[in-house]
Amino acid sequence: MSSYIKDLLQTHPGKNFDLHDAHLNTQMVRVLKTIGYDRVYTRASGPYLYDSQENEYLDLLSGFGVFALGRNHxxxxxxxxxxxxxxxxxxxxxxxxxxxxxxxxxxxxxxxxxxxxxxxxxxxxxxxxxxxxxxxxxxxxxxxxxxxxxxxxxxxxxxxxxxxxxxxxxxxxxxxxxxxxxxxxxxxxxxxxxxxxxxxxxxxxxxxxxxxxxxxxxxxxxxxxxxxxxxxxxxxxxxxxxxxxxxxxxxxxxxxxxxxxxxxxxxxxxxxxxxxxxxxxxxxxxxxxxxxxxxxxxxxxxxxxxxxxxxxxxxxxxxxEKLVENAAKIGGEIVDGIRAMIPKYDFLKQVRGKGLMIAVEFGSPDGLLRKAAFAGLEAANKGLFSQTITIPLFKNHRILSQVAGHGMNVVKFLPPLVVTEKDRDWILRAMDQVIGDTQEVGGAIKDLGKNLISHALKQKAGA
The missing domain is CATH 3.40.640.10 (Type I PLP-dependent aspartate aminotransferase-like (Major domain))
Known part of the structure; x- marks a missing residue:
């Protein structure tokens, strides 16, 4: 029996981005590299992805909702x-x-x-x-x-x-x-x-x-x-x-x-x-x-x-596996947990959702320095602030998430319906730290914002 596909995988390790750049959507390759999402995943199980170094990532995109059961059930x-x-x-x-x-x-x-x-x-x-x-x-x-x-x-x-x-x-x-x-x-x-x-x-x-x-x-x-x-x-x-x-x-x-x-x-x-x-x-x-x-x-x-x-x-x-009930329970707990952070963080405006379809909305704060930082990001590209949430979630906490749409400061979570209480706690800890970091205008938001603004302005210039 031929092991053709297995042989191809073994003889082309890590060539994902080179092949896509050459033969598929070059702009998608550029996007992933710009925001630091250029990982090479080698396997997946349930709500988790694993890269070539066996680092574990929690997938809150679930293939835009495809992987309700997680991967490889x-x-x-x-x-x-x-x-x-x-x-x-x-x-x-x-x-x-x-x-x-x-x-x-x-x-x-x-x-x-x-x-x-x-x-x-x-x-x-x-x-x-x-x-x-x-x-x-x-x-x-x-x-x-x-x-x-x-x-x-x-x-x-x-x-x-x-x-x-x-x-x-x-x-x-x-x-x-x-x-x-x-x-x-x-x-x-x-x-x-x-x-x-x-x-x-x-x-x-x-x-x-x-x-x-x-x-x-x-x-x-x-x-x-x-x-x-x-x-x-x-x-x-x-x-x-x-x-x-x-x-x-x-x-x-x-x-x-x-x-x-x-x-x-x-x-x-x-x-x-x-x-x-x-x-x-x-x-x-x-x-x-x-x-x-x-x-x-x-x-x-x-x-x-x-x-x-x-x-x-x-x-x-x-x-x-009673996944409908699990979605209602875990999703409600995630919404309640992030919503409880609103009094602490003035960038955080609203948390909404039903089950495991969740949106976290951000907006301009009251403080002058933070308001100016937010306005600078928005001037470069509307909705850019949300990337100061999704990128650190990925880089620092290995949580894969997305912006909820073009030009909006809304981060969207669409986890597999099999996520557990452990995953809920992982999300809440990470969100607390990442949102907290944005409060420091001279820290995370400044450094990340500079990089994002630079790329946004280059894109506008080349349009």
Whole structure:
């Protein structure tokens, strides 16, 4: 038996950045080197990454939510081995596979009763593309309403619903008929729907960019408006779903029942890309309404046995290890712990989140010296202060985190749902020290700020 991949790994150690610089995204290599994230990871387990020196890192990105179970969960690994060992016929196409039927059945048990049909695809963006098409065909309307600052993917249809201009710039013209409204604004939503020409309102229950949480009445009232004006109510749970927020679906926090729920990321188990759309029978039957339309929408690699097995194993682990409950408990304790630091640190303004989807927001302090330091960073590049948190978290405490979006001083934590009380304490100790260090204008913020400002100004000059 050939050990081809093993041999490649052994004969090219540490070549990651050279190969990417030569053949892939050179700018990403520059970014990682600039902020000091240029580590070579050699293995991973659960919520932890290990570099070539066997240093342990706590991953609070979890692949943007993909690794809800952590990395290399043995239950998913075994499920994939079982599929390979079984030598199953796969992607026969003129066939219907057993594993896709079983995964659809298992997922729908977690959905509102009115959602009885499932469509599989390969990603969250594909799920959004499907939702756009299905909504238009079902209602025979063209318009789609989405929220400002939302994120639904980067393919052309999904990009047309993307509320961040930085992703849209230069890629137009996008799909016609896509209308943005402010998030958490019911009058604006009703104004967009009142002409009864909108196919769907597609929304994130909690916005990933910024971790923006709606008011208590927003989603219930939005659902009523959609019903009133004949618009489908579509929840994009690609990042928020499958336990992330301390409920299986984030919409459960507000007691609403969408006409479609979009999912991906965590469903993969961290191995095989998979996305899905749960929907009402009305929508499925409208799109696939005759035998000659049985293949009117699909995806070549969807329903492949490896992806379906990964999804089934993921659901099994979530249920058996009570990961939804763990997300609610540990996430709440992290939010409470960081929130308790607000009186100590005047840069720290707000901590928000549900479950293990957490945002820590910073802003200008009251003291003159600190205010001037903050203003200097903002003048160089809006949102730069947040890097004085994420970079020391990584360099000094081996915690991998991210900024919650472009131009905002919000640090986002999206840990695997398997994090423990030990990890909670690790996060709280590190945040206390890192935020405390920013209070010393002549120390950490000055040194790090100089470096970040220098790079920011160079980028502006080269733009």
């Amino acid at each position: 043995p239950e998913v690994v075994q499920a994939l081995r079982d599929v390979l060992d079984a030598e199953l016929p796969d992607l026969v196409q003129m066939d219907v596979s057993l594993l896709s039927g079983l995964l659809a059945e298992a997922l729908l048990k977690h959905c509102p009763p009115k959602l009885s049909k499932m469509f599989f695809c390969n990603s969250g963006a594909e799920a959004n593309e499907a939702a756009i098409k299905f909504a238009r065909y079902t209602t025979r309307r063209e318009k789609i309403v989405y929220c400002e600052h939302g994120f639904h993917g980067l393919t052309l249809g999904a990009l047309s619903l993307n509320g961040e201009e930085v992703f849209r710039e230069g890629f137009g013209p996008l799909l016609p008929g896509c209308v943005a409204v402010p998030f958490d604004n019911l009058p604006a939503l009703e104004n967009a729907l009142k002409n009864q020409d909108v196919a769907a309102f597609i929304f994130e229950p909690i916005q990933g960019k910024g971790v923006n949480i709606p008011s208590d009445n927003y989603l219930p009232e939005a659902a009523k408006l959609c019903q009133k004006y004949g618009t489908l109510f579509v929840a994009d749970e690609v990042q928020t779903g499958m336990g992330r927020t301390g409920k299986f679906w984030a919409v459960e926090h507000w007691g609403v029942e969408p006409d479609m729920i979009l999912m991906a990321k965590a469903l993969s188990g961290g191995f095989v890309p998979v996305g899905a759309v749960a929907m009402t029978a009305r929508i499925m039957d409208a799109v696939f309404n005759r035998m000659d339309r049985a293949v009117v929408h699909g995806s070549t690699f969807s329903k492949n046995n490896m992806a379906m097995a990964a999804g089934l194993a993921t659901l099994k682990v979530i249920e058996e």
